[in-house]
Amino acid sequence: MRGGGDQLLIQALAKRVLLAEQKAPGTVLDHEFIQTYCEGFEAYRDAMLAVDDELVLRATGLDEAEIDELAERYIRSNATIISWALGITQQKQGTAVIAEIMNLLFLRGNIGKPGAGASPFRGHSNVQGDRTMGVWENLTPALAASLKKHFGFTPPTESGFDSVDSMNALDEGKIKFFMSLGGNLVAAMSDSARSDSGIRSAELSVQVATKLNRSHVVTAAEALLLPTYVRAERDEQASGAQFVTSEDTYCRINMSHGDVDPVTEHLKSDVSIICELGRRLFSESHPQVNWQAFEDDYDTIRDAIAATIPGFEDFNQRIKKELSFVLPHPPRDSRTFPTRSGKAQFTLQSTEVIDVPEGRLLLSTMRAHDQHNTTIYGLDDRYRGVHKGRLVVFVNPDDLTALGFADGDTVDVFSEWPGEPDRVLRGYRAVAYPVAKGCAALYFPEGNVLVPRASVDPICNTPASKQVIVRLEQGAQRAQTGRPVSV
Numbered sequence: 001m002r003g004g005g006d007q008l009l010i011q012a013l014a015k016r017v018l019l020a021e022q023k024a025p026g027t028v029l030d031h032e033f034i035q036t037y038c039e040g041f042e043a044y045r046d047a048m049l050a051v052d053d054e055l056v057l058r059a060t061g062l063d064e065a066e067i068d069e070l071a072e073r074y075i076r077s078n079a080t081i082i083s084w085a086l087g088i089t090q091q092k093q094g095t096a097v098i099a100e101i102m103n104l105l106f107l108r109g110n111i112g113k114p115g116a117g118a119s120p121f122r123g124h125s126n127v128q129g130d131r132t133m134g135v136w137e138n139l140t141p142a143l144a145a146s147l148k149k150h151f152g153f154t155p156p157t158e159s160g161f162d163s164v165d166s167m168n169a170l171d172e173g174k175i176k177f178f179m180s181l182g183g184n185l186v187a188a189m190s191d192s193a194r195s196d197s198g199i200r201s202a203e204l205s206v207q208v209a210t211k212l213n214r215s216h217v218v219t220a221a222e223a224l225l226l227p228t229y230v231r232a233e234r235d236e237q238a239s240g241a242q243f244v245t246s247e248d249t250y251c252r253i254n255m256s257h258g259d260v261d262p263v264t265e266h267l268k269s270d271v272s273i274i275c276e277l278g279r280r281l282f283s284e285s286h287p288q289v290n291w292q293a294f295e296d297d298y299d300t301i302r303d304a305i306a307a308t309i310p311g312f313e314d315f316n317q318r319i320k321k322e323l324s325f326v327l328p329h330p331p332r333d334s335r336t337f338p339t340r341s342g343k344a345q346f347t348l349q350s351t352e353v354i355d356v357p358e359g360r361l362l363l364s365t366m367r368a369h370d371q372h373n374t375t376i377y378g379l380d381d382r383y384r385g386v387h388k389g390r391l392v393v394f395v396n397p398d399d400l401t402a403l404g405f406a407d408g409d410t411v412d413v414f415s416e417w418p419g420e421p422d423r424v425l426r427g428y429r430a431v432a433y434p435v436a437k438g439c440a441a442l443y444f445p446e447g448n449v450l451v452p453r454a455s456v457d458p459i460c461n462t463p464a465s466k467q468v469i470v471r472l473e474q475g476a477q478r479a480q481t482g483r484p485v486s487v
């Protein structure tokens with residue numbers, strides 16, 4: 001499917017569901033669910049029935065038969081799970097697409113029944129857990145009140161910076177201190193060629209890390225690199241062996257502990273590093289927070305979580321007895337929703353079709369088989385039959401021919417953004433590959449150089465890494481970094 005066509009595809013499926021209901025009233029929609037648990041259905045129904053079929057075909061690159069077949073499969077299914085990952089979220093309309101997915105699930109009552117629901121895939125084991133614990137640039141009033149009640153201090157209420165805004169603020173000199181717990185933000189950030197100058201403009205940078213990556217050699221005026229345990233290493237503190245927990249994409253809390261000796265006795269755990277910083281910085285101003293106790297026995301941290309975060313009551317007892325447990329989720333558990341009315345909301349989303357100029361392609365970044373996030377384990381991509389290299393751009397064979405290139409040609413890839421100089425990756429090999437016509441693909445994180453920092457979802461500020469307009473030009477010579485590529 002053509003990049004950026006997800007929203008109109010979901011709308012087209014909803015339209016077909018509604019038309020099927022009109023032909024056989026009472027047999028397609030879950031009227032009980034809609035009437036009992038939802039609001040806004042009538043306006044949504046009218047908007048979907050008016051969806052422009054020709055616009056759908058242009059946006060998706062699909063034909064009517066393909067969409068009809070998918071809609072029929074959805075209608076026949078008694079319980080459907082819709083899953084998505086970065087292909088949905090890393091586009092300008094990402095938030096709107098997820099809202100459309102929810103609308104489609106509501107039509108058939110696919111929330112709060114076995115075998116049905118919404119299931120976002122998150123690559124990191126604790127992405128969801130960070131948000132549950134309040135690791136967010138916008139602290140919710142409820143959590144702020146809970147922290148104040150339990151710890152006796154008033155948390156800041158002003159909004160902070162997300163990753164995109166943080167890098168922009170560094171560029172603008174608004175941030176003097178940068179600290180990262182894990183990750184490789186320099187390489188992972190959109191418009192990554194700009195990342196170096198931002199970090200280097202800060203006065204102090206601190207990296208807590210298990211292994212070296214690109215970010216660690218990009219330093220502020222002063223820099224600290226603090227090595228820490230990997231998850232497999234045994235964590236011994238004053239009270240004995242410790243364990244931690246993580247939350248997976250299904251809201252399940254899992255116990256995790258290491259079984260091998262640390263590589264050196266001089267390593268500290270990341271918990272110890274944070275606790276020592278807290279003790280040195282805040283012991284006098286906030287003596288009620290017992291950082292030493294947190295470091296000595298991680299059970300005390302879980303007790304504090306149980307007292308402040310809903311769903312974690314009796315945290316230590318439950319995790320030690322069951323080894324894992326699932327957090328409560330009202331839409332799944334009782335079909336109640338975190339809205340003012342307690343009902344699910346059918347919503348109307350603005351629609352945007354990306355018009356790609358003649359001679360340009362719509363680029364997406366993606367990952368290969370032998371990598372995890374920015375960590376590259378090997379130069380083979382068994383998914384796509386690419387071996388011994390990553391410096392390739394995948395293009396539909398018809399597009400290659402139309403643009404005057406052949407499979408294996410060396411090309412320079414330029415991305416375009418209004419009012420800004422072109423970004424470029426030079427010396428890539430063009431690979432004829434059955435991506436959708438009008439589209440192209442590059443590997444992440446190499447392709448981040450081409451993603452404009454200003455190209456984001458306007459609601460959540462996520463970089464639109466799946467919607468980059470690029471052009472190809474004949475390359476003077478193959479890039480010298482990396483190994484030769486064979487396909």
